Amino acid sequence: MLSTLQSPRSLSRFPSRYTLCTLTAQSPTSTSPPPPPPHSQILSIRHSLLSRRLSAAQLAESYLTRLRLTEPHLKSFLHVSEDAVLQQAHRLDQMIASSEELGPLAGVLVAVKDNICTADMPSTGGSRVLEGYLPPFDATAVRKIKDLGGIVVGKTNLDEFGMGSTTEASAFQVTANPWDISRVPGGSSGGSAAAVSARQCVVSLGSDTGGSVRLPASFCGVVGLKPTYGRVSRYGLMAYASSLDVIGCFGSSVADTGILLHAISGHDRLDATSSNREVPDFASRFDSVDLLESKPLKGLRVGLIRETLDDGVDNGVISVIRGAASHLEELGCSVTEISLPSFSLGLPAYYILASSESSSNLSRYDGVRYGNQVAADELNSLYGDSRAKGFGPEVKRRILTGTYALSAGYYDAYYKRAQQVRTMIRKSFKAALDENDILISPAAPSAAYKIGEKKDDPLAMYAGDIMTVNVNLAGLPALVLPCGFVEGGAAGLPVGLQMIGAGFDEENLLKVGHIFEQTLENCRFVPPLIEHDDTP
Amino acid sequence: MSSMMASTFLRSIQNHPLMLYPAALFIRKKVVLYCTMKSTESQTxxxxxxxxxxxxxxxxxTITTTNNxxxxxxxxxxxxxxxxxxxxxxxxxxxxxxxxxxxxxxxxxxxxxxxxxxxxxxxxxxxxxxxxxxxxxxxxxxxxxxxxxxxxxxxxxxxxxxxxxxxxxxxxxxxxxxxxxxxxxxxxxxxxxxxxxxxxxxxxxxxxxxxxxxxxxxxxxxxxxxxxxxxxxxxxxxxxxxxxxxxxxxxxxxxxxxxxxxxxxxxxxxxxxxxxxxxxxxxxxxxxxxxxxxxxxxxxxxxxxxxxxxxxxxxxxxxxxxxxxxxxxxxxxxxxxxxxxLADYRYFPEPDxxxxxxxxxxVDAIRDSLPEAPEMKRRRYEKMGLSMQDVLFLANDINVAQFFDATIAKGADVKLATNWIMGDIAAYMKNEKLTINEIKLVPRELAELIASIKGGTISGKIGKEILFELLAKGGTVKGLIKEKDLVQIVDPVEIEKMVEKVLAENPQQLEQYRGGKTKLQGYFAGQVMKVSKGKANPGLLNKILLEKLNAKS
Known part of the structure; x- marks a missing residue:
């Protein structure tokens, strides 16, 4: 089936057994030839449709078939609209038949994180409190995807309202990691990452408040992009921490991720924090690898953040990241280690600010207007009981933390101080990005861990966000892409490299990421769950 | 009416500062009713x-003291x-x-x-x-x-x-x-x-x-x-x-x-x-x-x-x-x-x-475009020489103030315009329960009316008649004067003819007048005015009438 998306020749070359192919241990033991770098599925689909090699219905059916096969193991989706997908594909085929113009996302199956509103599908945010809730409008990002011909395949699982790093905090189900189904996919956008990783869809939308796109991208071995704050409208994204939330993109290649970002970017009059800046055509930067010079990134200044390779970071991860740094050097970059002294302050500042904002943003789930209402004799018990029943433990923990931090007498010590730290972090990133074109770090201190491993230790889980939260506090864009593997599971576990760019410089990040990805050797991008899946 | 309740209430408190029990309230209510019937005036x-x-x-x-x-x-x-x-x-x-x-x-x-x-x-x-x-x-x-x-x-x-x-x-x-x-x-x-x-x-x-x-x-x-x-x-x-x-x-x-x-x-x-x-x-x-x-x-x-x-x-x-x-x-x-x-509202900056x-x-552009505030208007009216009662009446309601200002802008006399607005126009609005924007009279015509009276084209009495016509139906002063042939008669010859006609028709009264009953002058004046259909210039009429009455026949 992947033959519809990638060249049949490359598929046949997939190693049939697990091989360790990290960059640090570049000694593939397999006798199979190395796998090729990922191609843009979006461009292949477009090509297939325009050349009439495949119909939209055939394409959609092939994804849906894989979805049906893998979903019982993965549980990435909270809702799938098979009939609607096929209907839209048929409509598309009619358009093709009558030679109507196709949008750039025509026939592309997009999965949407369930905290992003869709008018034709339930949107629960992974919470009991919104079970069965059907919003009356599409989020701006979803509307843009639909306007460009994209087909929303369903809603993906997440930690309740985006609060979590494993997707275990969903009120409905636990999603598994396609690389090892005994492990977490990361979170909170675990469903969206797993769905792309297992090719249940082409691309997907997630949201990133403290790393919720980048962490699962790293754990699931896919490309994840957290745009600059303000690049993509938040309208229709259920607010967790408004000053940090962004809608982000997942793809199986940098090119697909960039094409999706381009589709959803731009000013929105419905979001006062969305930027008026022009959106460059990111896609034009995805040159074929054959056209690249020998040192295509010559002169690019890369800063490796020293604090991200400190104690507490998995040794395997550190060596993969150092390997990635060497690869960048081979491409012509000058890589220097830099220090961000305020880096370690990011985690506490983040958890104070995000919890504070969430305690406010989640006040609307009071059982009065929508969602679940518990019968009560008087108003306070209606609120108390509806919220006690509706929210899970992680959400309650953050509401309590945030309420405490904002209370009279504590505001200055917590919220205000955290804001000061945020300003400091912003400044130190600004300084580092004046000296460097991009900064790099791991996306997470470890690869995917076992389901249940950190469930009862929230602080250990919070610590896993150390690599990503600073970027949200600074409002910067960051791209995470697979760069190697560490041992674990049956086939090794992917490790993501985080590239942080200057504000609104996604274009550069995507360009560098694309070249990095296309020149990376000996790295597999398709999880074992589906690697034998070549049914047409 | 509600104002009366207020003032009555105030007085009752002044008289019985500690009587705030239901019985007192009942008594007060009765007083309110009484007062309501006595007066329908309201307070600002x-x-x-x-x-x-x-x-x-x-x-x-008059409440001379407030609620001390x-x-x-x-x-x-x-x-x-x-x-x-x-x-x-x-x-x-x-x-x-x-x-x-x-x-x-x-x-x-x-x-x-x-x-x-x-x-x-x-x-x-x-x-x-x-x-x-x-x-x-x-x-x-x-x-x-x-x-x-x-x-x-x-x-x-x-x-x-x-x-x-x-x-x-x-x-x-x-x-x-x-x-x-x-x-x-x-x-x-x-x-x-x-x-x-x-x-x-x-x-x-x-x-x-x-x-x-x-x-x-x-x-x-x-x-x-x-x-x-x-x-x-x-x-x-x-x-x-x-x-x-x-x-x-x-x-x-x-x-x-x-x-x-x-x-x-x-x-x-x-x-x-x-x-x-x-x-x-x-x-x-x-x-x-x-x-x-x-x-x-x-x-x-x-x-x-x-x-x-x-x-x-x-x-x-x-x-x-x-x-x-x-x-x-x-x-x-x-x-x-x-x-x-203390209620804790947990304020924090709105991140959205x-x-x-x-x-x-x-700010400067808005400042420059600000309309005249009530305070500025009151001070300006005060400088025009109006009493504080007039000032407050005119400035209380922006629509009244604008009507007044527009009337003045058309050259009307300040005091006369004030009197018309506070007098007959206010009374009309009150009776008809209309606002000043709902009456048919426009400032330009009020100014015209005032000028016509001042200039002697019409008498004050006719002016009032025209006013009610304008209030109810609109139209122009000039049009109404022409339509109803209301121009004041200022021609002495014409008035003299009318006086002579009245004297000739009332020989008995003329005799009594000349016999010393000079009070009858008013009667003759009224008769002449009636003949002129109210149009004779009163000053001229009286002057000519006196001459004729006292003339040796």
């Missing part, structure tokens, strides 16, 4: 219910006023707001606070806030921001109200007002602590059985200005006049209809008392549910007496910080909720909205 601040637009000044009433309930205590009163801005759309979404629409017909995901919806500020809200801030002589914050005020209530769909906390858009101003003569008169300045922008909440509709309540979110998200006064007022009347002046101001500025019955202007007052000479404030009590200026005045005066009574009975500790509700029916305040410590940055150019 207290006639909201009768007619929200036209202010009729009191003539018959006790010589030993003074009251300290501050007011928080919420003014609903009449922007076309709500503060953060594009829903219109019309008072009285069927429940939940003017709502959208944003003002309903649905998940994922975001507020976007309507720039008119800033413009109106700046206008009011400038008109209240405030200092504007060039960098302000919105904050979230958090509490749970079913009419608050997001669980927080978007408001302004530590950096309001305007601070430290004052409001000028002229107290009507019957309340002691005088020019007053009351301090304004702050003006800030916020959104309104929805409304709860309670079922008759009381078994359930429903939420109407039409009003949710409508822009409000909260205007907080300094605790500068000492009596109910001062507070009511302050509120009335604020209403006048927002109407002059065109930022709100200021209608208290519809809740477009809402006053919450804080009242405390302290022994005279003490600088420390007493425990303050907040009063809500004040739907008219008269209820503001009456509720405060009730509350002052209640507190004075407690104090003078050594029960001062029973005055607790609480919110009390004004009960219009019972004419008293009752406990609504006791404050349990960028900061509010005003440039100097923006």
């Amino acid at each position: 601040a207290t006639q909201e219910k009768q007619n929200p637009r036209i202010k009729v000044p009191p003539r018959t009433q 309930v006790s010589k030993d205590y003074e009251a300290v009163i501050g007011i928080e006023t919420h003014v609903q801005l009449n922007t076309l759309t709500k503060a953060f979404c594009s829903c219109p707001y019309n008072y009285g629409s069927p429940p939940n017909t003017s709502v959208c995901p944003i003002c309903m606070g649905l998940p994922g919806a975001l507020p976007v500020l309507n720039s008119k809200v800033i413009e109106y806030a700046v206008k009011v801030g400038l008109a209240l002589n405030c200092k504007l914050s060039l960098n302000s921001k919105f904050d979230r005020k958090q509490y749970f209530y079913p009419d608050l769909p997001k669980g927080y109200q978007i408001s302004q906390f530590d950096v309001p858009i305007a601070t430290g101003g004052y409001l000028d007002l002229d107290l009507p003569m019957e309340f002691g008169g005088g020019h007053w300045k009351f301090g304004i602590t702050r003006v800030h922008m916020e959104e309104d909440a929805g409304k709860l509709l309670h079922s008759e059985s009381g078994s359930y309540s429903q939420v109407d979110l039409n009003r949710a998200g409508v822009p409000l200005l909260e205007i907080v006064s300094e605790p500068d007022m000492r009596t109910g009347i001062e507070a009511a006049e302050y509120a009335a002046e604020l209403q006048r101001l927002v109407r002059y500025l065109g930022v709100s209809n200021g209608n208290m019955q519809e809740g477009s202007l809402r006053c919450d007052v804080n009242v405390s008392i302290r022994p005279i000479g003490q600088s420390q404030f007493g425990t303050k009590v907040e009063i809500k549910n004040l739907n008219s200026f008269s209820s503001v005045s009456r509720a405060i005066d009730f509350e002052i007496s209640r507190q004075v009574q407690l104090h003078s009975q050594e029960k001062g500790d029973q005055i607790i910080q609480e919110t009390r509700l004004w009960e219009e029916g019972a004419q008293k305040t009752v406990t609504m909720r006791k404050k349990e410590g 909205l960028p900061g509010v940055i005003l440039t100097k150019e923006y």
Whole structure:
């Protein structure tokens, strides 16, 4: 089936057994030839449709078939609209038949994180409190995807309202990691990452408040992009921490991720924090690898953040990241280690600010207007009981933390101080990005861990966000892409490299990421769950 | 009528400061009825219910002292006023707001606070806030921001109200007002602590059985200005006049209809008392549910007496910080909720909205476009030589003031224009229950009418007839004069003929006159005027008549 998306020749070359192919241990033991770098599925689909090699219905059916096969193991989706997908594909085929113009996302199956509103599908945010809730409008990002011909395949699982790093905090189900189904996919956008990783869809939308796109991208071995704050409208994204939330993109290649970002970017009059800046055509930067010079990134200044390779970071991860740094050097970059002294302050500042904002943003789930209402004799018990029943433990923990931090007498010590730290972090990133074109770090201190491993230790889980939260506090864009593997599971576990760019410089990040990805050797991008899946 | 209730109430308190028990209330009610029959005049601040637009000044009433309930205590009163801005759309979404629409017909995901919806500020809200801030002589914050005020209530769909906390858009101003003569008169300045922008909440509709309540979110998200006064007022009347002046101001500025019955202007007052000479404030009590200026005045005066009574009975500790509700029916305040410590609204900066940055150019442009404020108008009218009673009558209602100004602009005599407007025109409006914008008379024609009388084209008597024609049907003075052939007769020959005709027809009376009964001159004058159909110039008529009567025949 992947033959519809990638060249049949490359598929046949997939190693049939697990091989360790990290960059640090570049000694593939397999006798199979190395796998090729990922191609843009979006461009292949477009090509297939325009050349009439495949119909939209055939394409959609092939994804849906894989979805049906893998979903019982993965549980990435909270809702799938098979009939609607096929209907839209048929409509598309009619358009093709009558030679109507196709949008750039025509026939592309997009999965949407369930905290992003869709008018034709339930949107629960992974919470009991919104079970069965059907919003009356599409989020701006979803509307843009639909306007460009994209087909929303369903809603993906997440930690309740985006609060979590494993997707275990969903009120409905636990999603598994396609690389090892005994492990977490990361979170909170675990469903969206797993769905792309297992090719249940082409691309997907997630949201990133403290790393919720980048962490699962790293754990699931896919490309994840957290745009600059303000690049993509938040309208229709259920607010967790408004000053940090962004809608982000997942793809199986940098090119697909960039094409999706381009589709959803731009000013929105419905979001006062969305930027008026022009959106460059990111896609034009995805040159074929054959056209690249020998040192295509010559002169690019890369800063490796020293604090991200400190104690507490998995040794395997550190060596993969150092390997990635060497690869960048081979491409012509000058890589220097830099220090961000305020880096370690990011985690506490983040958890104070995000919890504070969430305690406010989640006040609307009071059982009065929508969602679940518990019968009560008087108003306070209606609120108390509806919220006690509706929210899970992680959400309650953050509401309590945030309420405490904002209370009279504590505001200055917590919220205000955290804001000061945020300003400091912003400044130190600004300084580092004046000296460097991009900064790099791991996306997470470890690869995917076992389901249940950190469930009862929230602080250990919070610590896993150390690599990503600073970027949200600074409002910067960051791209995470697979760069190697560490041992674990049956086939090794992917490790993501985080590239942080200057504000609104996604274009550069995507360009560098694309070249990095296309020149990376000996790295597999398709999880074992589906690697034998070549049914047409 | 409501004003009479107010003043009667005041008097009763003055007479019996401690009689605030149901029996006293009953007696008071009877007195009210009596007074109501005696007089239908209203007071400026207290006639909201009768007619929200036209202010009729009191003539018959004289309250020389306000409510000095006790010589030993003074009251300290501050007011928080919420003014609903009449922007076309709500503060953060594009829903219109019309008072009285069927429940939940003017709502959208944003003002309903649905998940994922975001507020976007309507720039008119800033413009109106700046206008009011400038008109209240405030200092504007060039960098302000919105904050979230958090509490749970079913009419608050997001669980927080978007408001302004530590950096309001305007601070430290004052409001000028002229107290009507019957309340002691005088020019007053009351301090304004702050003006800030916020959104309104929805409304709860309670079922008759009381078994359930429903939420109407039409009003949710409508822009409000909260205007907080300094605790500068000492009596109910001062507070009511302050509120009335604020209403006048927002109407002059065109930022709100200021209608208290519809809740477009809402006053919450804080009242405390302290022994005279003490600088420390007493425990303050907040009063809500004040739907008219008269209820503001009456509720405060009730509350002052209640507190004075407690104090003078050594029960001062029973005055607790609480919110009390004004009960219009019972004419008293009752406990609504006791404050349990300080409410913690957990304010923090609204992350969904960028900061509010005003440039100097923006503020200057608004300042330059501000209309004349009521205070400026009153001072200008005063300089024209009008009495304070005239000034207050004309300036109370912006529509009346504009009518007056337009009449003057057409060259009309100031005093004459004032007299016409305050006299026959006001009486007509009152009888017909019309506002000055609803009458058919236009300023240009009033000016023409005044000029025609002054210039002798028509007599004053005919002028009045024409006026009522103009008020009811419109048209022009010139047209009516021509149509009805009403031009004054100033030709002595013509008048002489008429005089001769009357004398010839009344030989008997002429004989009596010449026999010494000179009183009959009036009779002859009336007869001649009748013959002229009222058109003879009275001066000329009398002069010629006298000549003829006294002529030796």
